[in-house]
Amino acid sequence: xxxxxxxxxxxxxxxxxxxxxxxxxxxxxxxxxxxxxxxxxxxxxxxxxxxxxxxxxxxxxxxxxxxxxxxxxxxxxxxxxxxxxxxxxxxxxxxxxxxxxxxxxxxxxxxxxxxxxxxxxxxxxxxxxxxxxxxxxxxxxxxxxxxxxxxxxxxxxxxxxxxxxxxxxxxxxxxxxxxxxxxxxxxxxxxxxxxxxxxxxxxxxxxxxxxxxxxxxxxxxxxxxxxxxxxxxxxxxxxxxxxxxxxxxxxxxxxxxxxxxxxxxxxxxxxxxxxxxxxxxxxxxxxxxxxxxxxxxxxxxxxxxxxxxxxxxxxxxxxxxxxxxxxxxxxxxxxxxxxxxxxxxxxxxxxxxxxxxxxxxxxxxxx
Ligand SMILES: Nc1ncnc2c1ncn2[C@@H]1O[C@H](COP(=O)(O)OP(=O)(O)OP(=O)(O)O)[C@@H](O)[C@H]1O
Ligand SMILES: [Mg+2]
Numbered sequence: 633x634x635x636x637x638x639x640x641x642x643x644x645x646x647x648x649x650x651x652x653x654x655x656x657x658x659x660x661x662x663x664x665x666x667x668x669x670x671x672x673x674x675x676x677x678x679x680x681x682x683x684x685x686x687x688x689x690x691x692x693x694x695x696x697x698x699x700x701x702x703x704x705x706x707x708x709x710x711x712x713x714x715x716x717x718x719x720x721x722x723x724x725x726x727x728x729x730x731x732x733x734x735x736x737x738x739x740x741x742x743x744x745x746x747x748x749x750x751x752x753x754x755x756x757x758x759x760x761x762x763x764x765x766x767x768x769x770x771x772x773x774x775x776x777x778x779x780x781x782x783x784x785x786x787x788x789x790x791x792x793x794x795x796x797x798x799x800x801x802x803x804x805x806x807x808x809x810x811x812x813x814x815x816x817x818x819x820x821x822x823x824x825x826x827x828x829x830x831x832x833x834x835x836x837x838x839x840x841x842x843x844x845x846x847x848x849x850x851x852x853x854x855x856x857x858x859x860x861x862x863x864x865x866x867x868x869x870x871x872x873x874x875x876x877x878x879x880x881x882x883x884x885x886x887x888x889x890x891x892x893x894x895x896x897x898x899x900x901x902x903x904x905x906x907x908x909x910x911x912x913x914x915x916x917x918x919x920x921x922x923x924x925x926x927x928x929x930x931x932x933x934x935x936x937x938x939x940x941x942x943x944x945x946x947x948x949x950x951x952x953x954x955x956x957x958x959x960x961x962x963x964x965x966x967x968x969x970x971x972x973x974x975x976x977x978x979x980x981x982x983x984x985x986x987x988x989x990x991x992x993x994x995x996x997x998x999x
Contacts, residue, residue: 634696634786634819635661636682641691643677643843651677653843654691664813664820666834668827670866674843675823679789682821684708695786711780715792717772719764725775726760729782743782750781753815754808770801777809781816788820794829806833827867831855839863860997861990864916870952872988873922873962875915879908879989887934888915888989891959896934898984901999905989913998914990919952921986922964924972925979935984941976955980 636659643652652674659665667675680686682693684705693700700708719728729750730743738746751757754774764772773793780788790809794802810833813820824830830837831851839846839854839862847859851867858864864872877890879897886897886905895915897905925931942961943954951971953964955978964980972978989998 635659635694636787636819636821637694638678638682639692639694641678641681641688641693643674643681643686644689650843652681652688655840655843655845657838657845657848659819659821660835662817662819663835664810664822664833666830666837667821667823667840668825668830668834668837668866669840669846671825673840675825675840676791677843678840679712679791679821679823682787683710683712683789685712709783709786710789711783711785711787712789712791713776713780713793715795717764717776717793717796719772719775719779721764724761724763725756725767725778728764728775729760729779732779732783746782746784747778750778753781753812754778769796769798770805773797773805777812781812786819788816788818790820790822792824793822794824795826802829809833828869831867837867839866841866858988858997861914861916861995864988864990864997868918870919870963870965872916872918873960874990875917875957875960875962876912876992877915878910878912879905881906881909888913888987890915890937890957892957893937894934895937895982895984895987896932900985901989904999908989908998912992914992916988916990917962917982917986919963919965921983922962922966923981923983924953924964924966924970925981927967927970928981931981935981937980937982939978939980941972941974941978944971944974946971953978 638655638657641652641655644650667678669675681688726747729747733743751760756774759771794805822833834851837851837854838848841862847854847863854867875890877888880887880889886902887894937957939955939957941953942956945952949968951966951968953966955962955964991998
């Protein structure tokens with residue numbers, strides 16, 4: 633069992649490719665931490681630095697109390713599962729899973745015991761005599777996880793282990809990895825670019841962009857209180873809607889002037905937003921905080937925005953409406969019974985107690 637921490641870690645490839653930019657990050661004992669961010673943001677590099685497969689240009693890496701910068705990968709007691717699985721094609725599943733232990737001269741009975749135990753946990757007992765090419769993608773993935781489990785590492789590292797699987801299998805394996813984490817009670821660091829995976833798996837999530845740690849918190853905290861516009865737009869599906877506009881003051885109240893509509897800010901935000909009067913800001917609102925006026929009989933007139941419906945996407949239990957104000961396109965998530973026709977004009981209600989505002993210059997969250 634172990635904590636992992638990074639202190640001011642930077643990785644520069646070649647002359648000036650800054651893959652990781654001064655990241656400090658603490659992962660608690662037994663925690664499942666997810667590193668998430670778009671392609672190229674430095675997730676794999678960060679993980680590889682923890683594993684010892686890559687050296688940090690600057691900064692310190694600790695596993696437990698020990699600084700491990702100078703300890704080679706094989707002595708760090710960490711197991712990594714890669715996107716490609718990296719199984720040896722000429723070995724059976726049993727041989728693949730036991731290979732690492734064999735190299736370390738574990739006794740045969742201990743090897744057999746550990747492989748059997750891991751195979752049982754992963755329900756792969758019947759696959760132990762097959763070679764990788766005789767296995768499906770999901771089965772290979774399990775063998776790769778099994779190979780990590782038998783080592784009883786201090787920390788598991790996963791680098792996009794599910795991205796080669798089809799959507800349904802991914803969902804299933806996601807749940808299984810969650811269960812595995814509960815069962816093994818071991819520290820896990822899980823890398824993905826899929827924010828849904830991050831939200832559903834992480835005890836906490838670290839959101840990265842351009843090698844920089846943007847925010848580190850529980851999934852719900854990141855969803856409800858994103859620190860900047862990047863995090864707000866990255867976490868959540870469909871993504872948060874953004875609209876550029878101006879804050880105006882009228883009759884002692886503040887309004888967001890979208891261009892075609894003016895939306896009244898709730899009183900609680902007055903003090904904070906007053907500093908932005910007559911300035912451009914960006915409004916952010918999630919699709920579930922927008923309602924069709926037809927179904928909100930008591931909606932205040934100053935929360936209403938008129939739009940044209942451009943696309944209707946029925947999702948089964950709900951419907952995504954793609955709407956346009958003439959100046960901004962956005963998405964509302966409404967009930968399954970609400971299916972306007974394409975081209976129809978609608979009135980939408982914004983829950984103004986749920987909107988965010990972002991500073992146009994810094995992109996940081998104001999509210
Ligand atoms: N060995 C290398 N040499 C030079 N540049 C590299 C090397 N490895 C990674 N990079 C660069 O460092 C940056 C971060 O790469 P990294 O693989 O960590 O991204 P990632 O977040 O894992 O992306 P993805 O989601 O696509 O896997 C990228 O710009 C990448 O091109
Ligand atoms: Mg990667």
